[in-house]
Amino acid sequence: MCGIVGLFLKNPGLYPKLGFHLAAMLGVMSDRGPDSAGFAVYGSSQADHVKLTLRAASAVEIREAVADLGKAGAGDLDSVFHDTHAVVSVPLAREQEVRLLIARDSRVTLAGVGARMELFKEVGLPEQVAKRFELSGMSGTHGIGHTRMATESAVTTRGAHPFSTGKDQCLVHNGSLSNHCGVRRFLSREGLTFETDNDSEVAAGFLTWRMQQGASLEQALTDSLADLDGFFTFVVGTESGFAVLRDPISCKPAVMAETDDYVAFGSEYRALAVLPNAGRARVFEPEPARVYAWELR
The missing domain is CATH 3.30.70.3400 (Alpha-Beta Plaits)
Structure with missing residues (x-):
C-alpha cells in the first residue's frame, strides 16, 4: 500500500508555504499508510x-x-x-x-x-507526525514524503521513509524489490552501510553508489531499471531537485500535476487536489520506465 507525495516549487513566492502544502498532501495519504510517516524538506543552507x-x-x-x-x-x-x-x-x-x-x-x-536537507520520520498517523514536527511551518524549495503501511516488517521509526544514504539525497518508495538482499550484499562490499533490512534503503543505497561513481541522478535511476528487480515507484530528493521513476510494469498508482508555480507528485490525485490552482494544472500519469526530473535554476 503506502502513499507518496512530492512537491517541487518553481515560484520562489511559495517557498515559505512548502511545509504547509506538503503537510496537507501527507494528511490526505493517511489511509494509504496509517502506521508511520516521514518527510524531507530542502530549505536554506549555510556556507561551509x-x-x-x-x-x-x-x-x-x-x-x-x-x-x-x-x-x-x-x-x-x-x-x-x-x-x-x-x-x-x-x-x-x-x-x-x-x-x-x-x-x-x-x-x-x-x-x-x-x-539543505532536513529529514524527519516517526511512528503514528501521518497527520499527527506532521504536527509533531511542525511541518506546516517549514519553508524550502522542495520536499518529499511518505505514509507507510508496514506489510513486510515491523512498525518502527527505523522502518519509516524517507531513507537517506548520501548527502542531501533521500528516497521514498511504494512497492517491493525481490532482489534487495543480493544488491545489499554487493553494496556492502562497495563500502555502503545500512541501518535496516528495508528494501527501500537498498534502493536509496544503489542510487548513492551510482552517483558516487559519477552518474547523474537521471542515469542512476535509469540503471536501477536493470539492477533492481520488482515493482516500484521511486520519488527521490536531492539538493537541487527531485525525480520520479516507475518500474516498467507500473502497477502502483501514481499521478502528477504541473503548473507555472510547482510540480507535484501523489499516489492518488486527491493528494494533489489540496494544492493551489490544482484545477488548472496539467495532470498526467508518469509513463513506465521513464525518469522525470526537475532541477532548481
Whole structure:
C-alpha cells in the first residue's frame, strides 16, 4: 500500500508555504499508510556548514543527547529541535569529528546529512507526525514524503521513509524489490552501510553508489531499471531537485500535476487536489520506465 507525495516549487513566492502544502498532501495519504510517516524538506543552507538531522526515542532524550555531545567535545552546537529530532549545523571542517561523537551515543541515530536537507520520520498517523514536527511551518524549495503501511516488517521509526544514504539525497518508495538482499550484499562490499533490512534503503543505497561513481541522478535511476528487480515507484530528493521513476510494469498508482508555480507528485490525485490552482494544472500519469526530473535554476 503506502502513499507518496512530492512537491517541487518553481515560484520562489511559495517557498515559505512548502511545509504547509506538503503537510496537507501527507494528511490526505493517511489511509494509504496509517502506521508511520516521514518527510524531507530542502530549505536554506549555510556556507561551509552541513546539517545533521539526529533522532532519539523522545523529545527529552534528544535534547539531553545534544547537550552531552557538546560536553563530549562537539562544543556549542547550533541546534533546532523538532520533537524527537534535532537539526544540528556543523562546520564542514568538524563534520567527521562530530559524526564520530554521535556514533558513540547509543541514544542517537543519524537520520540524514546535507547542506539543505532536513529529514524527519516517526511512528503514528501521518497527520499527527506532521504536527509533531511542525511541518506546516517549514519553508524550502522542495520536499518529499511518505505514509507507510508496514506489510513486510515491523512498525518502527527505523522502518519509516524517507531513507537517506548520501548527502542531501533521500528516497521514498511504494512497492517491493525481490532482489534487495543480493544488491545489499554487493553494496556492502562497495563500502555502503545500512541501518535496516528495508528494501527501500537498498534502493536509496544503489542510487548513492551510482552517483558516487559519477552518474547523474537521471542515469542512476535509469540503471536501477536493470539492477533492481520488482515493482516500484521511486520519488527521490536531492539538493537541487527531485525525480520520479516507475518500474516498467507500473502497477502502483501514481499521478502528477504541473503548473507555472510547482510540480507535484501523489499516489492518488486527491493528494494533489489540496494544492493551489490544482484545477488548472496539467495532470498526467508518469509513463513506465521513464525518469522525470526537475532541477532548481
